[in-house]
Amino acid sequence: NAGVMQNPRHLVRRRGQEARLRCSPMKGHSHVYWYRQLPEEGLKFMVYLQKENIIDESGMPKERFSAEFPKEGPSILRIQQVVRGDSAAYFCASSPRAGINEQFFGPGTRLTVL
């Protein structure tokens, strides 16, 4: 059973470009969470999605950031007009259901903004 998959693993963008990060949850999991990890900081929650629905986006910046989890295909975290402060590791996690439940993490996408 494949784990959570994320691609690309490394992404380099220049300021002002767009970044698209993809996440395929574990088989049978329909809940996806995105977290951001800055150097020397803990993991910070960004957004929680189920298929075709955003459940909680309280941790996601209001501007430039968006997320989706379509009926078919991976979840996508999109960052428009990237700035240097967006450089971080972005992790996706999945769980089979909401509630008290372990979240299983992917390997992350390391975004570098030049």
Added chain:
Amino acid sequence: EDQVTQSPEALRLQEGESSSLNCSYTVSGLRGLFWYRQDPGKGPEFLFTLYSAGEEKEKERLKATLTKKESFLHITAPKPEDSATYLCAVQTNSGNTPLVFGKGTRLSVIA
């Protein structure tokens, strides 16, 4: 505001030297406390879930315990391969189910 504090920030042990990592939390209501291990350049790897005070879980050289205010991750006779960052996270009664993480403890085990 829900908070998770881990101590120490970094810990260096000799192989075989047992110790404990601490995770203290202040939350509106605890639904679950999670321990993860993270190796450099990788995603967090799930270790344990604890739900109520007094609960204990074990896996190889690791044992996690939970009280009403904190959790401990005990490492017995560690080996160099136990070197990693150990993350503590809580899931609370309020809102939906995102995890609130501490900053982690960087453990180095020297042969």
